[in-house]
Amino acid sequence: MFRVFGLGLSLVILINAFLGGDNVHADGSQMSKHRKRVQFKSSLDGSTQEAMLITPRLEVQVKKSIPLVVSLHSWSADLEQRNDLEELVHHRGWMYLFPNFRGANRTTQACGSDLAQQDILDSISWVIDHYQIDKDRIYLTGTSGGGHMTMLMAARHPKLWRAASAWVGISDLVEWHAKHSNTNYGNMIEQCCGGAPGDSLKVDAQYKSRSPITYFAGAREVAIDICAGINDGHQGSVPISHSINAFNMIAEAKGDRPVTETEISQLSRPGKLDEAQAGDEGFDGTFGRKYFLRRRSGNARLTIFDGGHEGIASATIAWFENHP
Numbered sequence: 001m002f003r004v005f006g007l008g009l010s011l012v013i014l015i016n017a018f019l020g021g022d023n024v025h026a027d028g029s030q031m032s033k034h035r036k037r038v039q040f041k042s043s044l045d046g047s048t049q050e051a052m053l054i055t056p057r058l059e060v061q062v063k064k065s066i067p068l069v070v071s072l073h074s075w076s077a078d079l080e081q082r083n084d085l086e087e088l089v090h091h092r093g094w095m096y097l098f099p100n101f102r103g104a105n106r107t108t109q110a111c112g113s114d115l116a117q118q119d120i121l122d123s124i125s126w127v128i129d130h131y132q133i134d135k136d137r138i139y140l141t142g143t144s145g146g147g148h149m150t151m152l153m154a155a156r157h158p159k160l161w162r163a164a165s166a167w168v169g170i171s172d173l174v175e176w177h178a179k180h181s182n183t184n185y186g187n188m189i190e191q192c193c194g195g196a197p198g199d200s201l202k203v204d205a206q207y208k209s210r211s212p213i214t215y216f217a218g219a220r221e222v223a224i225d226i227c228a229g230i231n232d233g234h235q236g237s238v239p240i241s242h243s244i245n246a247f248n249m250i251a252e253a254k255g256d257r258p259v260t261e262t263e264i265s266q267l268s269r270p271g272k273l274d275e276a277q278a279g280d281e282g283f284d285g286t287f288g289r290k291y292f293l294r295r296r297s298g299n300a301r302l303t304i305f306d307g308g309h310e311g312i313a314s315a316t317i318a319w320f321e322n323h324p
Contacts, residue, residue, distance in 0.1 A: 031054060031086070031087075031090060034054050034055050034056070034057070034090065035052060035053070035054050036052070036053050036054075036055070037050055037051075037052055037053075037079075038050065038051050038052075038053050038123075038126060038127075040122055040123060040125075040126040041122070042115065042118060042119060042122055043118060043121075043122050044114065044115055044118045045115060049099075049100060049101075049102075049119050049122065049123070050079060050099075050100050051079060051097055051098060051099040051100060051123040051126075052079050052097075052098040053095070053096070053097055053098070053127065054086055054089070054090055054095070054096035054098075055095060055131070056090065056093045056094065056095060057093065064132070064134075065132045065133060065134035065135075065137075066093070066094060066095045066131065066132060066133055066134060067092075067094045067095065067133075067134050067137035067138075067139065067162075067320075068094065068095045068097060068124070068127060068128075068133050068134070068137070068138045068139065069085070069089045069094055069095065069096050069097065069139045069140075069141065069320065070097045070099070070120065070123075070124060070138065070139065070140045070141070071083070071085055071086075071089075071096065071097065071098050071141050071142065071146070072098075072099070072101065072120070072140070072141070072142030072145075072146035072149045072150055072153075073098065073100070073101075073142070073145070073146055074142070074143055074144040074145045074146050075104070075105050075144050075145025075146075075148070075170075075185070075188070076104045076105070076106075076145070076188070077104060077145070078100050078103040078104055079098055079099065079100040079103075081098075083143075083311075083313065084313040085141065085311075085313040085316055085317065088313055088314070088316075088317045089317070092317070095127065095131060095133060097123060097124065097127055099119055099120050099123040100119065101116040101117075101119040101120050101123075101149065102115060102116045102119060104188075105145055105188055105189075105192055106188045106191050106192065107191060107192065108191070108192060108193075108194065110192060111145075111173075111188075111189070111192035111193070111210055112148065112149060112152050112209075112210035112211075112212075113192075113210065116149070117152070117153060117156060117157075120149070120153060121157065121160075124138065124160075136162060137162045137324070138160060138161055138162055139161065139162055139163050139164070139165075139320045139323075140153060140154060140160075140161045140163075140164040140165070141164065141165040141166070141167070141311075141316050142166065142167070142169070142311075143167040143168060143169075143310070143311035144167070144168050144169065144170075144237070144238065144309065144311075145169075145170065146167075146169075147166040147167045147168050147169025147170070147238075147243075147311075148169045148170040148171070148212060149169075150164055150165070150166040150169060151166045151169050151171055151212035151216060151219070151224075151226075151246055152210070152211075152212040152215070154166070154212075154219040154222045154224050155212055155215035155216045155217075155218040155219040155222075156215055156218065158218055158219055158221060158222045161222055161223075161224075162223070162320075162323055163222075163223040163224070163225070163319060163320055163322075163323035164219075164222055164223070164224040164225070165224070165225045165227070165311075165315075165316045165319050165320070166224060166225070166226050166227070166243070166246075167227050167228070167310070167311035167312070167316075168227070168228050168229060168232050168236065168238050168242075168243070168309050168310065168311065169212070169226075169238070169242060169243065169246070170212075170238055170242055171211065171212045171213045171216065171242040171243065171245055171246040172211050172212075172213045172242060172245065173189055173193065173207045173210055173211045174197045174207050174211070175241075175242070176189065176238070176242070177189045177190070177196065177197055177207070178197075179233075179237075179239065180237070181196070185237060192206070192210070193206035193207050193210065194206055212246060213245060213246060213249060216246050216249040216250065217249045217250065217252070217253040219249075219250060219300070220250045220253040220254055220297075220298055220300070221298065221299060222299060222300070223299040223300075223319075223323045224250075224299065224300050224301075225300075225301050225303070225315075225316075225319045226243045226246055226247050226300065226301065226302045226303070227243065227302075227303045227304075227305060227311070227312075227315070228240040228242070228243035228244075228303075228304055228305070229304075229305055229306070229307030229308040229309060229310055230267060230271050230292055230304050230305065230306060230307065231271075231307065231308040231309075232307075232308050232309045233268070234268075234269075235308050235309070236308045236309025236310075237309055238309060239268070240264070240267060240268065240304055241264055241268070243302065243304070244259045244264055244267075244302065244304070247259065247295065247297065247300060247302040250297050250298065250300045251295070251297040251300075254297045254298045256297040256298075259293070259295060259302070263293070267292060267293060267304055271292065272292060273292065273293065276292075276293075277295075279294055280292070280293050280294055280295070281293075281294075282294070284303070284305070284315065286312075286314050286315040286318035286319075287303070287305055287312050287314070287315045288312070288314065289305045289306045289307055289312070290305070290306040291303050291304060291305040291306065292304050292305070292306070
């Protein structure tokens with residue numbers, strides 16, 4: 001699984017000290033000599049921003065242009081977060097970039113703001129300026145809040161990405177606020193957008209501008225994989241409708257059949273389509289899971305898989321490798 005870890009910095013330091021000073025990945029590998037914190041200047045407000053970078057071995061760097069994977073942290077996390085994708089990217093001799101984009105989604109500067117979007121673009125520009133990056137092979141991915149930002153960046157900057165992989169992402173902040181209005185997530189959304197939906201035209205404009213669904217037809221030419229665990233929203237925080245509705249924006253823009261409300265309802269409970277189309281159900285070895293809905297429109301693919309609020313690193317890297 002594409003597990004993510006929210007260890008506090010002090011705990012990371014303690015573990016590193018115990019293990020001899022190296023950053024130790026979830027599978028026990030040591031990558032400290034390849035991991036570095038980089039700083040760059042925001043081209044919008046001039047502030048100093050940061051990202052984590054995992055570079056390939058030196059012999060890889062000097063031989064050829066390197067594919068770049070841009071991985072985006074989840075809703076309540078920042079650039080200290082770790083996940084299983086790091087090792088898979090590093091093993092292939094690719095570059096791994098993990099920008100902070102204004103940290104956890106609890107301020108007006110975070111959560112899909114223009115500043116947060118530009119931080120991602122500026123971090124990519126910094127890497128391109130300092131390393132031999134294959135600009136035709138820049139990949140994008142994220143889970144949960146990172147899935148939200150992956151969808152937003154794919155829609156707003158579609159020509160930048162060779163392929164994108166969005167996991168259990170939030171596509172509509174108004175709908176997500178309605179589900180979480182009495183939880184900490186609801187409070188965080190309000191901190192980002194300046195209030196609750198309906199408080200003012202200005203607040204409503206913030207919800208709209210930060211929601212991928214507003215722009216997602218713009219991602220209709222992107223090779224984007226949109227994935228959600230069928231139990232999410234019941235045992236997790238983001239209903240599968242967020243992923244399906246985003247895919248439907250592409251399907252409608254391409255003139256293809258969208259997933260119907262009846263199908264969404266059937267998948268939500270009891271979790272199986274009454275009349276599955278050919279190819280809807282099966283087993284995907286890159287996921288290691290069954291899936292209950294799989295649809296395509298143009299370069300986009302939607303998968304509702306047997307799981308919850310999670311990403312799967314093996315499936316992410318497989319999607320990228322299928323788009324060389």
